Amino acid sequence: MNFSLPNLVSVPSGASYPVYKCSVSSHNWSTLPAPYAGALSMELNSRGLALMQAACLFTLKGCGITGEIPKELGNLSSLTNLDLENNRLSGEIPSSLGNLKNLQFLILSKNNLSGTVPGSISDLPKLINLRLDSNDLSGQVPEHLFHIAIYNFTGNKLNCGRNFSHSCVSSGNGSGSSRNPKVGIIIGIVVGFIILLCGSLLFLLFRCRRKRYKGEVFVDVAGEVDRRIAFGQLKRFAWRELQLATDNFSEKNILGQGGFGKVYKGVLSDNTKVAVKRLTDFESPGGDAAFQREVEMISVAVHRNLLRLIGFCTTPTERLLVYPFMQNLSVAYRLRELKPGEPVLAWPTRKRIALGAARGLEYLHEHCNPKIIHRDVKAANVLLDGDFEAVVGDFGLAKLVDVRRTNVTTQVRGTMGHIAPEYLSTGKSSERTDVFGYGIMLLELVTGQRAIDFSRLEDEDDVLLLDHVKKLEREKMLDAIVDRNLNKNYIMQEVEAMIQVALLCTQSSPEDRPAMSEVVRMLEGEGLAERWEEWQHVEVMRRQEYERMQRRFEWGEDSMYNQDAVELSGGSIVNLYN
Template identity: 60%
Template structure:
């Protein structure tokens, strides 16, 4: 974070009048307190390591999501500054935009558009969903992957300066009213500067989605995001979350099981059983191959997001032609893919963390 930006924020918090940062509105604490029903528990949309997100309704009836950050004097301040700066740089239809913010000596809050269809994580099968959330069809899953890829491509190759997201996961891919994918949560993002080595003393992200080179060395790059995207694509295919255990080796097991079934040509065992066989076998094979390329252990072996996007555009174009024939002859009798259940524990996926790299190699 630049010294000038931090100094500007310190100055801004001392002001007692409303102002705007470019297109951003400054909300008073009272406005957001009223909008969220005094931060009522029944309005909680989700929570993670940095705070709680509430559903809110502004006086003009606009629905919003209000992220109330924890610990405004340290981690909350860091995320607040990062998100405000990143949002100012990255404007794209597949990136979550920021409506405004609230900044007081005791509070840091960020206000976003409300996403009526939640996140991809909300739509994945798991014990907490209880099968009550409608299943995403195959074509919609491909389109979600395509939208997320477009957002990440913009960050990596079209934004100036370029940005690494560093926390690509199902919980951070939101779905608007048309199920268009929107990449959200820039609290761990990092500007790419050719003059630095992109090495950090603290590994940031979510266990199960962190690229191995980042986990072991603290070195991040665009390929770190590509790895996270590959895990996301596998989750869309299987319908199961990569993080169902508090074991940082779990994603290795997840990828190896997918790779084994792919080599044995048992792709029907990978597909989400909730699709009830309604998918195209050729598209499934290409999607799995793409996900495995994205999750290669060495970053140089992974494709760029521009290459990922090209494959997905081909898949979505083909799937669009076939969509009217859903329920036709190109169907498998799908059987569910699952992990060894003894590995599971009660860790919730939504929690991001910042933890010193040395601690990751030891017991937790």
């Protein structure tokens, strides 16, 4: 494996030995630098190595280099500082680095290095600073390396001493410069030059982007933390930290995908499991606003049955939200996507989930100022913690509502089958829109079925779960709709009560639906009988009116006018949910 590195800095003023600062012209290893500034470059061969024998400082930091570390670097006997931090280097650390008897600084952190820490590094007599953090190393750290003045092995799968008897990071905070002042001065000069150069480039990029995109706020430098956005006491994660936690956002760690991006399972350096939501379209209309809206809303909505936000990460090209990982995933998963051997949701657990989700929505509607409308309440957005407690999540589609304003939106957000009819037909949403979606979720809990399922057509049943349940309720056949996975392990009176609450929540007129606080009381056994009796009376009247109009349509001899009126009514979106 080779690399291409034009020489950038030669001997600093006053230095008594050669120093080489390397910068990257191409993202692969191809040649080593010549010892003097200029265009000279050469293959990694004996002649090139001979010219590098006097090199003391070799720095290749943050250049995006891929590939493996060449074992030939172990032949640079005069090397005192080897810094390859923050690249994409892979493979194992070559044991040949143990030949660098003059090496004092070995910095290989923030790469993708794997394998074990070679024991040969323990034989470096002058090594005072060893940083291997944020890689994919594993195995035992050689005991002798814990006697180095400064070391860092965090962010790996390493055993820090037998039975973890040592800390993975040294307690000292010095740089080792006091032991070699010349090296410290050189490093200071080089770092200062790099900072000045990067600052100038960032300023020019910022000016260019402002001229091209006057509406944009951020400079497009991938990976750099954007300090312009801050939200209270929430933790700000570094991009690299989340990249490591999710195995570079591996497809195998995807938990799901919502309207604004994918959700990945991750493990932080302290072994905390998290769910990382990576927004994919924040630069599109509403995308960046959606990020800020979600963060602000979750920050003010703190309740046991609402998903808690741990922190966030912002760069000019990325927006990420970090949540606690829900061990039992979602209600939708537990109802319809179980793997062999996983337990079915028992009926008492389903009752507790229904009540917990209702309390979470009640808090959003009645205890937040301004109130918060979720707008996509469904089984997939009700998560389950380790105790199967309901946690309402995914506020990416939610909307803050000022109670003094009319809430009208021109873009309908939500999932078909869960969207309230008035929201679908007019774009007007309110807390009663969430009540409708919650009612559909209750029917999913009882039946285990999807809100829309075209396979029901095979049995000449209704595609919409709501219509299917209404039909069976009229025919007094609710037992036929209960989830078969329950194996009759439920109390029919409790099933009927939950279905009654669901049908009250899914009435076509939003004014007729109960508030979530009333839903909570009904689930607790208070006031359901009165509301259900009223609903049955209204339903009987509605059915009689519908049948009367049907007879008029079938038997009437007059007027195309009447037929058109019936067709218009019967085909409306509102009646689709009746």
